[in-house]
Amino acid sequence: MIRHVEVRTGTYHDSVTLMQVSQAVQGEDGVGSALVAMATQLNLDLLAGMGFDPPAASPNDLVVGVVADDDGALGRALGRLESALAARGPGGSGDGGGFDAAPPRSVGAAARRDGATIAFVSTPGAYAFVDAMDALQHGLHVVVFSDNVPVEQEIRLKQEAADRGLLVMGPDCGTAVVGGVGFGFANVVRPGPVGVVAASGTGAQQLLGLVDGAGVGISHCLGVGGRDLTAEVGGASTLAALDLLADDDATEVIVVVSKPPAADVADTVRERAEKLGKPVVLALLGPGRPDLTAVAETVVTTAGATWAPPRSWPSTAPRTGPYPFVRGLYAGGTLCDEAMLLVSAAFGPVRSNIPLASAWALGPDLQAEGHTMIDFGDDSLTQGRPHPMIDNSLRIERLLTEARDPTCGVVLLDVVLGHGAHPDPAGELAPAIVRARNVAGARGRDLAVVVALIGTDTDPQRLDDQARALRDAGASVQLSNAAAAREAVALVRDGADG
Amino acid sequence: MADLLNDEPRVVSAGVDLFAAALAAQAVPVTTVDWRPPVAGTSDDLARVLADPRRPEANALALSRMLEAGADLVDVRPASEVLGLEPGQFLHAGPPVTWDRASGPLRGALIGATLFEGLATSPGEAEALLAAGSGSSVEWSPCHDRGGVGPMAGVVSPSMWLFELADPVGGRTAWCSLNEGLGAVLRYGAYGPEVIERLRWMASALGPLLQAAVRRRGPVDVKAIVAQMVQMGDEGHNRNRAGTLMLLRDLLPALVDSGAPSSDVAAAAAFIGGNDHFFLNLVMPAGKLQTAAAAGIAGCSVVTAMARNGTDFGIQVSGTGSAWFTAPANTPSGLYLGAFGPDDANPDIGDSAITETIGLGGFAMAAAPAIVRFVGGSVPDALATSRLMYEITVGENPAYAFPILEFRGAPTGIDVTLVARTGVLPQINTGIAGRVAGTGQVGAGLVQPPMDCFTAALSALAAAVPPPASE
Numbered sequence: 001m002i003r004h005v006e007v008r009t010g011t012y013h014d015s016v017t018l019m020q021v022s023q024a025v026q027g028e029d030g031v032g033s034a035l036v037a038m039a040t041q042l043n044l045d046l047l048a049g050m051g052f053d054p055p056a057a058s059p060n061d062l063v064v065g066v067v068a069d070d071d072g073a074l075g076r077a078l079g080r081l082e083s084a085l086a087a088r089g090p091g092g093s094g095d096g097g098g099f100d101a102a103p104p105r106s107v108g109a110a111a112r113r114d115g116a117t118i119a120f121v122s123t124p125g126a127y128a129f130v131d132a133m134d135a136l137q138h139g140l141h142v143v144v145f146s147d148n149v150p151v152e153q154e155i156r157l158k159q160e161a162a163d164r165g166l167l168v169m170g171p172d173c174g175t176a177v178v179g180g181v182g183f184g185f186a187n188v189v190r191p192g193p194v195g196v197v198a199a200s201g202t203g204a205q206q207l208l209g210l211v212d213g214a215g216v217g218i219s220h221c222l223g224v225g226g227r228d229l230t231a232e233v234g235g236a237s238t239l240a241a242l243d244l245l246a247d248d249d250a251t252e253v254i255v256v257v258s259k260p261p262a263a264d265v266a267d268t269v270r271e272r273a274e275k276l277g278k279p280v281v282l283a284l285l286g287p288g289r290p291d292l293t294a295v296a297e298t299v300v301t302t303a304g305a306t307w308a309p310p311r312s313w314p315s316t317a318p319r320t321g322p323y324p325f326v327r328g329l330y331a332g333g334t335l336c337d338e339a340m341l342l343v344s345a346a347f348g349p350v351r352s353n354i355p356l357a358s359a360w361a362l363g364p365d366l367q368a369e370g371h372t373m374i375d376f377g378d379d380s381l382t383q384g385r386p387h388p389m390i391d392n393s394l395r396i397e398r399l400l401t402e403a404r405d406p407t408c409g410v411v412l413l414d415v416v417l418g419h420g421a422h423p424d425p426a427g428e429l430a431p432a433i434v435r436a437r438n439v440a441g442a443r444g445r446d447l448a449v450v451v452a453l454i455g456t457d458t459d460p461q462r463l464d465d466q467a468r469a470l471r472d473a474g475a476s477v478q479l480s481n482a483a484a485a486r487e488a489v490a491l492v493r494d495g496a497d498g
Numbered sequence: 499m500a501d502l503l504n505d506e507p508r509v510v511s512a513g514v515d516l517f518a519a520a521l522a523a524q525a526v527p528v529t530t531v532d533w534r535p536p537v538a539g540t541s542d543d544l545a546r547v548l549a550d551p552r553r554p555e556a557n558a559l560a561l562s563r564m565l566e567a568g569a570d571l572v573d574v575r576p577a578s579e580v581l582g583l584e585p586g587q588f589l590h591a592g593p594p595v596t597w598d599r600a601s602g603p604l605r606g607a608l609i610g611a612t613l614f615e616g617l618a619t620s621p622g623e624a625e626a627l628l629a630a631g632s633g634s635s636v637e638w639s640p641c642h643d644r645g646g647v648g649p650m651a652g653v654v655s656p657s658m659w660l661f662e663l664a665d666p667v668g669g670r671t672a673w674c675s676l677n678e679g680l681g682a683v684l685r686y687g688a689y690g691p692e693v694i695e696r697l698r699w700m701a702s703a704l705g706p707l708l709q710a711a712v713r714r715r716g717p718v719d720v721k722a723i724v725a726q727m728v729q730m731g732d733e734g735h736n737r738n739r740a741g742t743l744m745l746l747r748d749l750l751p752a753l754v755d756s757g758a759p760s761s762d763v764a765a766a767a768a769f770i771g772g773n774d775h776f777f778l779n780l781v782m783p784a785g786k787l788q789t790a791a792a793a794g795i796a797g798c799s800v801v802t803a804m805a806r807n808g809t810d811f812g813i814q815v816s817g818t819g820s821a822w823f824t825a826p827a828n829t830p831s832g833l834y835l836g837a838f839g840p841d842d843a844n845p846d847i848g849d850s851a852i853t854e855t856i857g858l859g860g861f862a863m864a865a866a867p868a869i870v871r872f873v874g875g876s877v878p879d880a881l882a883t884s885r886l887m888y889e890i891t892v893g894e895n896p897a898y899a900f901p902i903l904e905f906r907g908a909p910t911g912i913d914v915t916l917v918a919r920t921g922v923l924p925q926i927n928t929g930i931a932g933r934v935a936g937t938g939q940v941g942a943g944l945v946q947p948p949m950d951c952f953t954a955a956l957s958a959l960a961a962a963v964p965p966p967a968s969e
Contacts (some may be wrong), residue, residue, distance in 0.1 A: 002907055012534035014514045022851050060535050060921075102882065103532040105889040105920040110510040110529040117500030120521065122513030126541050130919065131533070133548040140510065145517065156549050156966070167502055181507050184517060220503055248503045266724045390516065419520040440926050460523075 001032070002074050005047070007039065007055050009063040013085065018062075021084040028080050030073025036081060039063040048290050107131050111138040118198060120183055121170075123148055128171060129153040136160045136168070143183045143223065144170030147379045151232055154225065159238035169241050172379075173223035174201020177208070177272060182225075185389055187418035187459040192217015193303050195251035197241045199224050199258035202332025202377075203285065203292060205416060205454050207257060210296035212456045214478060216305045219250040226333075229261030234268050242269075246276045250368040253303045255281040255295065258336075270315045277404060287345075288358075291338055291482040312483065313467045315476035317437075320446040322496035323409025326350075326488045327402045328373030329395045330335075331388040335414045335452060336375040339485040343371055346489045354378055369371055373412070374398070389421045403436035403447055410448045410488045411436070414481060415470065417455030417463060426466040430473035449474060449487050452481035522775030540918040540953055543960035547915055550963040552797025553631060560800040560816050561591065561793035561911045563668070564856070567791040569724075569784035570717035572664045572671075574709040576701070578656035580673055581644055585615055588638040589848040591652025592807025593822040597631050601808030603844050606935030607651030608638065610689030614697045616657045621689060621936075642803050645790070646673040647782045648686035649775075649847035650931055651808065658662070658697065659705030661780055663720060665787040672786040676700055676708070679773040681938055685848075686931045688938035707758055708749070709768045715752035718745065720784045723777070725897050728858065733866035734781040734858030735850055736927040736942055741777035746770050785852035792911070794819050799959055800892060801912040804855050804924065804947060808847035808931065813951045815914055818958045825939065825950035830930050832873050832943015841938045844933040851926050851947075857895055857908030860925035860944065862889040865900045873927050873943050883925050884909070890916040890924065908931040914959065917952045 009314035013021070018036050018262050025034040033050055037043035039057035047054050047065045057063050064081065098113035104110035107119050119130050125148030132295065135142040144157070149171035161168040169183075175198065176183040180191060189212045196218065198204035204221050208450035212218065222244070224237035238256065245251045252278065261269060261284070273280035275455055279302050283295035290298070297307045326343050330336035333354060340350045351372040355361045366374055375381075376388040376395055388395055395413070402408040415425050422428070433449050451470050455463045467477045476485040511518035512531040521528045536544055547553065577583045588611055590604060609624040617636070618624035627636055641648045648654055652675075660673040675685075678696055682688040712718065723744045730740035746767065753763050770776050774914070789802040798816035805812055812822040827845040834840070852860035863870065864884035867877045875883075884900065887909040894907030912924055923946040930941040 014533075016514045016516050058538055060538060101885055103530060105534075105922060106916060107510050107512050107531055108916075109889050110512075110531050114508065114510070114527070114529045116508045116510040116529060117505050118502065118507050119510045120517060122511075122517055122537070124513075127535060127544075128513075130536070130541070130544045130548045130915075131531075135510065137554045139500070141500060146513065153545060160551075177503070178507060179503060181521070181524055183521070184510075241556050244503055250503075415963065419524065420517055 001053060001069060002071065004057055004066045004068065004074055005052050006064050007057045008064070008236055011062045012038065012060065012405055013062070013126065016390060021081065024084040025066065025077050026077045026082050028073065030069040032069070033067045034077060035065045035080065038473070044319065051163060055152045058464050075178050088332065105133040108138045111135065116140055118142065118178070120145065125171070132157050133160060133246070136166055137374045139164065139166070141167045142169070143173055143176050144168065144225070145173055145184045146170070147172040147382065147440065151227055154227060155233055156193050158233065161283040162236060162240065167222065167244065168237055170225040172225050175204045175221065176223040177218060177221040179220065180237065181494060182419040184219070185416060185418055185420040187212070187456045188460070189456055190217040190458070191219065191250070193219060193250070193252035194299055194436060195219045195245040195248065195254045196221035197224060197245065197256045198222070199228050199238070199239055200334035200416070202416060202454065203257045203334035205332070206292045206335060207255065207296055207299070207419065209454050209456050210293060210310055211299055213310055214296070214305060214307055215298040216303050219248060220245065227270070229258050229265050231262035231265060235261065235265045236242055238278060239272055242272055242276060246278060251278065253279050253281070253299060255283055255299050257283045257295070257311060258285070259286045260286045265463055278291050285338065287341055293480040293482040310479035310483065312479065313471040314478040315474060317450070317474045319448065319491065321409065321491065321493060323491045324407050325369055326371045326410045326412055327408050328412040329398050330373060330414050331377045331416055332414050332454070333375045333377055335454070335481045336373050338374070338481055339412055340373050342482060342485040343489055346493065347360070347371055353380070368402070368408070372436070389416050392422060392425060392428045396428065399432055399436045400439060403439040404443070406445065409417045410450060410491050412450050412452070412484060412488045414452045414454060415466065417453070417459040417461045417466060419460065421461070424461060425487065426469035433470065433473040433475050448491050449476070450484045451475045451477045452484040453479055504517060514690045534921065536919045537921050538951060539948060540956055542954045544915060544918055546960040546963050547607055547799060547956060550797050553799060556795045556798035556817065557892050557911070557913065560795050560798045563791040564788050564910055565893070565895055566667050569720040571661055571712060571720050571780060571788045572717050573662040574659055574705055574712055574942045575662060576656065576705065577654050577658050577660050580660050583654070583656040585656055586617060587656065588636065589640050589641045589646070589648065589652070589654040590807060591641060591642055591648045591650065591847060592805045593810050593812030593824045594640055595807045595809050597629050599809050601844050601847065602933050602937070603931035604651045604653070604808045604846055606687030606688060606689050607653035607938070608857045609935065610684045610693055611653045611655040612636070613689060615696050616761070621744050622806050628629070639818055640805070642805055642814070645671065645786070647777060647786045647852050648675055648685070649782065649850045650848040650929060651687055652849050654685060656702050658742055659701055661783060662715045663780070663783045663787055664717070664792065664850050666792045669792050670787055672783040672790065674783040675778045677702060677773060677776045677779040678773065679769070682718045682849070683938060686929070686938040687935050699950070703762055704766050704769065705872065707753060707756065707762060710753035710756040710758065711749045714756060715743070718748050720780045721897065724781055724784060726899050727777070728738070728862055729901055731866055731868050733859055733862040733927065734871070735778065735853040737774070737866050738772045738777040739782065740771065741781065742774055745777050745780065746838065781858065782850055782852050785856040785858070789852065791815050799914050799935045801855055801914060804851040806846045806851065808844055811846060811947045811951055813947065813955060815955045815959065816945055817962065818955060821958065823951045823954040823958065824929040825948035825954070828945050828948060830928050830943040830945035832930060832941055834930070834941035835939065838932070838940035842932050842937070843930045846928060846945045848928065850928065854924050854926050855912065857891065857898060857910040859907050862898070862900065863927070864902050875944065883895045886922055887925060889920055890922050894935045914952045914955045918956050923947055923949060
């Protein structure tokens, strides 16, 4: 066995790209394990975990660690590494030899070069403020996808945007649709009268999916970031987005999706909404309030269309409970919240890394206890690794852990489709669901799997194909997350099929 | 500004490639930034400086002042008259430096200037006088601190003659010594008898002749000559051939008409025409006028000086006034004269990096393909270098246009935040001085400033950001 480790300076690739490169290298015959990553402390620790002595390197260096059976396998691994790095998307680090213009090195330089209208910033959170500020100071609206941006920097960005008549979507804006163009994780929606202002990315995606599914189109979906309606930020982007949609001829009905705002901010938003001259549905999510599916129904009927319950693909597997506890493995925080509210209303405490009550917090090892829901998209679980909407591996690992846990009865999963998301999530999750159900079955249990499938018919992953693949793996599939959570509650309550 | 909801979106994407690809898959025009993390340890300072509400306007003001500034040659006079320099007072290139840290070429030039002024009769005596340092009868300070510039060692003494330039827009003046030619010359640290002899002739014959010619014909528009030279294959730092000949063309009638003996005029014309770098000493003060116009603007992150004394590289930044941010100078790499080699090279020296500070020199390599081999490069390198410099500058100077880049203006106004964000350092073309005092020039090549100058300046800018107004 050969252990190869090297450090390359002057090369930068984003973590998602490198995750994909690592997987490609790992897929070569005779390669035991491979890590290709920027040399952050986290990645150096991973390298140590693979049995390497971590080399001296800085976070701006690329580190490569490969465990191979023999020289031949190592040669193939390194060859694959080169081709995978060379194949990365536009704007690579290749130089044009002087006769071609090299790609711009900053947002401002790019803006000056090509006369852009909007910037999409997904740089690591510690640096995103500088890139977003650069965009604003060059007259660009900006979507800040990055999370882990300090709140005082968010406030400063939004102040700068207000001074310049620009809109900041985010930070931590997972989803935006502007004039039919999807930014970040965004669904393909038909054009129409509904304008969305969303402080929640997956909340917005659920709404887009259900409204589009009811045959009603979307004018724009403007993300504002999860903290926009806090007292500190004061709803700056929400108010700006409302004003933009008020002046937009295509928008006839507006819906604002958020957790309940700070009291002062709620008053300000409500006041602004009342003066807007267009119907505004304020969808403030929380205990005792309508869930996202109910909000979608209100929006659809306000737009003058007819509402029908969202589609589902019930499991064909016989239900042979009991199903002691629900385990939610979520990629979307708002969807996780919504499911926890519904399960908790039925059964009380739900443990989580984003708990509804602080007493229900999970320990740092995320060990399940009773009803448990984990948001794998939470900031603390995405540092240094791709979002679970792109990379299913953490959730698949957890799914198999739950399969071996006798207290786990129902696994509740969200599968989010659209631009930016994994190109075929069911292709990875369906086999994992089969395996998990087999593992549980071998231990004499039926493991029920309920999937909330978030998307539209025109999403690139083909919603129907995804639903059928998951259903065929033994899962029950619902387009409504609330319906999925209620199905999980019913399974626990009723045990086997009636 | 774009109408967000109605304009066709054109996107700049920085960060995860996957999302740029998802946008491109929707047939949206996307420009992908070749993004990488900023220089280690700068992210907090960058955030503070980018948050400074004064900065965008301050940088725009700095750029407009740099573009507006003019540069006319208005007189030629001895340093004692221009600056009131007294015997024993010297000026030199780069940031301040003490004798014990001074490099070979700077020591050599100071020795030569001491001999030239008659303060010592031998190099050994001169060295002893200088080594006694401050408190003795001699002292030295940076040219920049007195509003001027000097190439290489940049040593100026009271009897040396200076070009005086004026900016008719801002009303400022700047100065620079007269260029001695190449080879064994004072500015490269040589101080042999032929060096001193040449300096005496420049002070007694060349200086007065140039003075008479300039006063007779009136101001020479140096900025206009610089604009033409960059379209004639000069980059204004290591190649000044076209500029030199245009200056001679402008001065020659007045020189001939000055009444001086024709043999003196012929000697002066031969000296100027035979020294391809003569005009460098006019590009440099024109650069000083241009950057001085942008100096001292609160909140401004534009570099107003890059200068080296052979030991340290120093920069000044508009928003931090006359403070120097220094770090040990790098040694240039390039081609060597005769039997000289890299071991003979002194670290980077001279105020001539003022040319890069205004977008010429290494920044204008695309305009000077004829000399890329002289500094050890290729034509594609030259084009790539100039293009890269636009990534660290705030604007372009249409007065200095590069034909091969479709007459794109020189990359102007180095922004320390862009240097820290991109890790791209300014590219400098330079002569290489011998390490040992008395040697002279050993080669020419390329060099970059140390990054620490820029990160230190960035920290100082960050410390000067006013706290956010409380509400």
